[in-house]
Amino acid sequence: MMNRVLTMGIVLVVSLCGNTVAWSQQQVAPIRYFTEPTLPQDVYLIHPIPIDTGETAAPKDTLFQLMSLEGKPVSYYRSVVTEVCFDNSCRLLRVNLYWNVTGRYLGFELPPHEFLSKAEHEPFTLDEYLRLHDILTDSLSPIGSFTYEELVPMRPVIGVLDGITGATSQNVLQYVVKGAVFTTYTIWNLIYGDTQREVVKATEQALDANYLLAILNSASVWDRHWALNRLSLLSDTPGVLKDRVLDLVCSESYNLAAHAIEAVPQAWCAESAFQQALWAEFDCVQYALKPALLRKIGACDHPDDTVLLDIARHLPPMNGPVLTAGLESLRKYLPENQALLLRVAALLDHENRFVANQVKKFLDEVTADNLE
Amino acid sequence: MKRRAAIATMGAFSLGLTAPRLLNGEVIQRPQPIKKETLHTDILVIGGGTAGVVAAIQAGRAGKKTILVENGSMLGGTTTTGGVAFPGLFFAWGKQVIGGIGWELVQEAVALNDDQLPDFSVPHGRQHWKHQVHLNGPLYALVIEDKCVEAGVDIRFYETPAEIVEHPKGGWKVTTVGKGTQTEIVCNQLIDCTGNALAVSLAGFNRLRGAEIQPGTLMFRIGGYSLDQLDMPQITRAFKEAVDRGILVKGEFLNVGSLLHKAGDNVQHIAAADATTSTSHTIANLKGRASLLRTVKFLRTLPGLERLKVLDMQHETASRETYRIDSTYQITHEDYVTGRIFDDAVSYSYYPIDLHDENGVVPKHLKEGFVATIPLRALIPQGSRNLIVAGRCLGSDRLANSALRVQASCMGMGQAAAAAAVIAHSQGKTPADVPMADLRQLLTGHGAIVPAQYT
Numbered sequence: 001m002m003n004r005v006l007t008m009g010i011v012l013v014v015s016l017c018g019n020t021v022a023w024s025q026q027q028v029a030p031i032r033y034f035t036e037p038t039l040p041q042d043v044y045l046i047h048p049i050p051i052d053t054g055e056t057a058a059p060k061d062t063l064f065q066l067m068s069l070e071g072k073p074v075s076y077y078r079s080v081v082t083e084v085c086f087d088n089s090c091r092l093l094r095v096n097l098y099w100n101v102t103g104r105y106l107g108f109e110l111p112p113h114e115f116l117s118k119a120e121h122e123p124f125t126l127d128e129y130l131r132l133h134d135i136l137t138d139s140l141s142p143i144g145s146f147t148y149e150e151l152v153p154m155r156p157v158i159g160v161l162d163g164i165t166g167a168t169s170q171n172v173l174q175y176v177v178k179g180a181v182f183t184t185y186t187i188w189n190l191i192y193g194d195t196q197r198e199v200v201k202a203t204e205q206a207l208d209a210n211y212l213l214a215i216l217n218s219a220s221v222w223d224r225h226w227a228l229n230r231l232s233l234l235s236d237t238p239g240v241l242k243d244r245v246l247d248l249v250c251s252e253s254y255n256l257a258a259h260a261i262e263a264v265p266q267a268w269c270a271e272s273a274f275q276q277a278l279w280a281e282f283d284c285v286q287y288a289l290k291p292a293l294l295r296k297i298g299a300c301d302h303p304d305d306t307v308l309l310d311i312a313r314h315l316p317p318m319n320g321p322v323l324t325a326g327l328e329s330l331r332k333y334l335p336e337n338q339a340l341l342l343r344v345a346a347l348l349d350h351e352n353r354f355v356a357n358q359v360k361k362f363l364d365e366v367t368a369d370n371l372e
Numbered sequence: 373m374k375r376r377a378a379i380a381t382m383g384a385f386s387l388g389l390t391a392p393r394l395l396n397g398e399v400i401q402r403p404q405p406i407k408k409e410t411l412h413t414d415i416l417v418i419g420g421g422t423a424g425v426v427a428a429i430q431a432g433r434a435g436k437k438t439i440l441v442e443n444g445s446m447l448g449g450t451t452t453t454g455g456v457a458f459p460g461l462f463f464a465w466g467k468q469v470i471g472g473i474g475w476e477l478v479q480e481a482v483a484l485n486d487d488q489l490p491d492f493s494v495p496h497g498r499q500h501w502k503h504q505v506h507l508n509g510p511l512y513a514l515v516i517e518d519k520c521v522e523a524g525v526d527i528r529f530y531e532t533p534a535e536i537v538e539h540p541k542g543g544w545k546v547t548t549v550g551k552g553t554q555t556e557i558v559c560n561q562l563i564d565c566t567g568n569a570l571a572v573s574l575a576g577f578n579r580l581r582g583a584e585i586q587p588g589t590l591m592f593r594i595g596g597y598s599l600d601q602l603d604m605p606q607i608t609r610a611f612k613e614a615v616d617r618g619i620l621v622k623g624e625f626l627n628v629g630s631l632l633h634k635a636g637d638n639v640q641h642i643a644a645a646d647a648t649t650s651t652s653h654t655i656a657n658l659k660g661r662a663s664l665l666r667t668v669k670f671l672r673t674l675p676g677l678e679r680l681k682v683l684d685m686q687h688e689t690a691s692r693e694t695y696r697i698d699s700t701y702q703i704t705h706e707d708y709v710t711g712r713i714f715d716d717a718v719s720y721s722y723y724p725i726d727l728h729d730e731n732g733v734v735p736k737h738l739k740e741g742f743v744a745t746i747p748l749r750a751l752i753p754q755g756s757r758n759l760i761v762a763g764r765c766l767g768s769d770r771l772a773n774s775a776l777r778v779q780a781s782c783m784g785m786g787q788a789a790a791a792a793a794v795i796a797h798s799q800g801k802t803p804a805d806v807p808m809a810d811l812r813q814l815l816t817g818h819g820a821i822v823p824a825q826y827t
Contacts, residue, residue, distance in 0.1 A: 221491065221493050221494070252466065252467055253466065253492070253493040254463065254468050254489075254492055254493075255489065255491050255493055256493065286471070287471055288468070288476065288479060288819060317817060319817065319818055320433055320476065320818060320819065321476050321480075322819070351435070352433075352435035353435045353524075354432055354434070354435050354523060354524060355435070358522075
C-alpha cells in the first residue's frame with residue numbers, strides 16, 4: 001500500500017509501524033524492518049513534497065509526508081528505485097525508505113516478491129536483513145565517511161555495482177553487510193543524505209509548542225536532542241514546555257542534561273520567573289554540570305537580584321570549577337550591588353585557604369577591571 | 373717606564389694562560405654542590421600521573437599545603453607521557469560513576485579542543501572503548517598542570533624519593549633527589565601515586581608481585597602506506613616467517629594487520645616492562661624502541677610498505693602492571709565482577725577484566741548493572757600510618773587489578789586517597805581511621821561520586 005504514488009488530497013488511515021521492531025520475511029508479505037517512531041502512525045493524509053535529492057541517478061524525486069488527522073507530520077517515506085549490478089548483470093531494486101519526523105531512520109520496506117541480494121544475486125538471509133537494519137540505525141556509522149571509490153580497493157568502479165568479486169576494503173568490511181557493500185553504502189547514504197535534510201525542513205515548518213513537546217517526550221535520545229536544538233524556533237513557549245526542559249536539566253543522562261542546559265534559549269532568561277526556576281535546579285543537576293548551569297544564569301541579560309543573592313549565599317561550600325563559575329556569574333553585578341559584594345567579600349575569611357585565595361584573586365580582577 | 377710596561381704586559385699574558393677566556397658579561401661559577409633544603413608540607417604526593425594529579429588538586433583545594441613530586445618533566449603519566457590519551461570508563465549503564473576532579477579535567481580538555489564527548493546513554497555493548505574519551509594529550513598536560521598551580525600545589529619535577537623514614541613528630545621525612553637537588557620533605561600525610569608502590573616500599577612496607585606481569589607498550593604512530601594497496605595475506609605470511617626465523621620477536625606485535633590498521637596505536641607488547649626503577653624502566657624503554665626499529669626496518673622490505681615511516685613516538689614505554697600493595701584488604705576478582713559495595717567504598721570502578729598476556733587480550737565484560745567499588749582499606753598498606761596509595765598499585769588480586777588499573781578508576785582513587793589524607797591531617801588521625809561520613813562529605817562536596825548506598 002505504501003509504495004503507491006499517492007497525490008495530495010487522498011485521505012486514508014493506516015497504521016504504519018505497529019510494534020517496536022516489526023519484521024517478517026514471508027513469501028508474499030513485504031519485508032519490513034522498523035524502529036520505534038516518535039508519534040503514533042495514524043496516517044490520515046499523505047502529502048507529496050517534490051525534492052532535490054542530491055543524487056546523480058534521480059536528482060528530482062518525491063518525498064511523501066504522512067500526516068495525522070490534526071495535519072501534523074508523523075513520518076516520511078521515499079520510494080527509491082536503484083540499479084544493482086553483479087559483474088555486468090543488472091536489475092532494478094525497489095525499496096521504500098522511511099524517516100521519523102526528526103529525520104532519524106525509521107525503517108525500510110520491500111514490495112512483495114522483492115528482496116535484497118548479495119554477490120551472485122544470492123538473497124539476504126534473515127540475519128543479514130537485521131544486520132542491515134542495525135547499520136542503518138547507526139547515524140554515526142563510519143561508513144558515512146567513506147567515498148564510493150574507497151569501498152573496493154584498486155578496482156575501477158562504474159555505476160552502481162554490488163557483490164563484485166574484488167575484495168571489499170578492509171576498513172569498510174566491519175560496517176557493511178558482507179557481500180553487499182554497495183547496497184549497504186547506498187541505502188545508508190540515502191537515509192542520511194539530502195533527503196534527511198528535506199524531512200527535517202518539512203517538520204520544522206509544522207512545529208508548534210505542543211508538537212515539539214511530544215517530540216521532547218520521546219523515548220528516543222535522538223528525538224530529545226533534536227527537539228532541544230529547536231527550542232529557539234518557537235516564538236511563544238508555554239510553561240509546560242519550559243518545565244519539561246527543566247526536567248531534562250536534572251536528567252540522569254549526562255549528555256541530555258548538558259544539552260538541555262546549553263539549549264535553553266536566551267529569550268527564556270529574560271523572565272525572572274524562569275531564571276528562578278533554572279536556579280532552583282542547581283541542587284539536583286549533576287555536579288559536573290553545575291558550572292554550566294551557573295554560566296547560563298550568568299549569561300542572562302538582566303539577572304534577577306534574588307537569584308544573584310542566592311548564588312552568593314550558596315558560595316561558601318562551593319569549590320573548584322563550581323566556585324569559579326559561581327563567582328563569574330556575579331562578576332558584572334558586583335560593582336553595582338553592595339549586598340552582593342559584601343557576601344562575596346566575606347569569603348576572604350574562608351577557612352579553606354584555597355577558597356579564600358580564589359576569591360581574593362577574583363575580587364582583585366573585578367577591582368582592576370573597574371579602575372580601567 | 374718601558375721596563376714597567378713590559379712587566380705589566382708579561383703579567384697580563386701569564387694571567388691569560390691560567391684564567392678562562394671570558395666574553396663580555398660572563399662570570400666564573402665555582403663548582404656547585406648539590407642544593408640541599410628542607411621543606412615542610414601537610415600532604416606530599418609522590419607521582420604526578422593519572423592518580424597523583426587528581427590527588428594533589430584535591431588536597432590543594434581542600435586547603436592543605438601540598439607538594440607533588442614527579443620524576444619526569446610533565447604531569448599526566450600514562451595519559452600524557454605514556455600516550456594513552458583515551459581515559460575511561462566514567463559511565464556505567466547510563467549513569468556517571470566516576471566524576472569529581474578527574475572528570476573535570478577531562479571535560480575541560482575536551483571543551484578546549486572542540487571535541488565531542490561520546491553519548492554515554494547509548495550502551496557500549498562489547499565495545500567498551502566507545503565510552504572512552506579521546507583527549508588531546510599535550511593539551512591535557514597543559515590543563516592539569518594549570519589546575520595544580522591554581523590549587524596551590526608545589527610541583528617538583530625531575531625528583532624521585534630516595535629515602536622515606538618516619539618523622540619523630542609523626543608523619544614522614546622523605547628525601548628526594550633530582551637534578552642538582554637533594555630535598556628533605558617533612559609531611560604529615562604521604563600519598564603514593566607512583567603506580568608501582570615505590571614510596572610504600574621505601575617506607576618499609578611489603579608489596580606483592582605476580583609471577584608474571586602484563587606487558588608494557590610503547591605508543592607510536594606510523595604512516596606512509598595505504599591499507600587498500602596492501603596484500604595483507606602476503607604481509608601476514610612474511611611477518612609470521614620473520615617471527616619464526618627470529619628476525620622479529622614473537623609476541624611484540626601479535627597481529628601485523630592490527631599494527632598497520634591502527635598505525636601503531638596501542639598495539640605493541642613489551643614483556644615484563646616495569647617502570648618502577650630507573651634501571652627497570654631503562655630496560656623497558658630500550659626494549660620498546662628496539663622493537664619498533666626492528667619492526668619498521670622489516671616492514672619496509674615488504675611490498676606496499678617501502679615508504680613506511682615513524683611519524684611520532686612517545687618518550688617512554690608505559691607499563692600496565694608492576695607491584696601491588698599488601699593492603700588491609702585485597703579486592704578480589706569475585707568482588708569486582710559481582711559489584712560488591714563495601715562499607716568503606718570510596719569510589720566506583722567500571723571496566724572489563726582486561727588482562728593482557730602473550731596471546732593478547734580478550735576483555736571480559738561485567739554483567740549488566742554491575743559496577744565494582746573500591747574500599748578505603750585497599751588503598752592502605754597493612755600496618756601503616758599516615759600513608760595511603762592511589763592508582764594501579766592498590767591492593768587487589770591480579771584479575772581485579774587488570775580492571776582497576778585503568779585511568780578513570782585511578783582518578784577516582786586519587787581523589788579519594790587525598791580526601792582521606794586531608795581529613796586525617798585535619799583530625800590528627802591516620803587515613804584508616806577517618807570517619808566515613810566526613811570522607812563522603814568531603815568527596816561529594818568536590819564532585820566525586822561515592823558508591824550508591826551512601827548517596
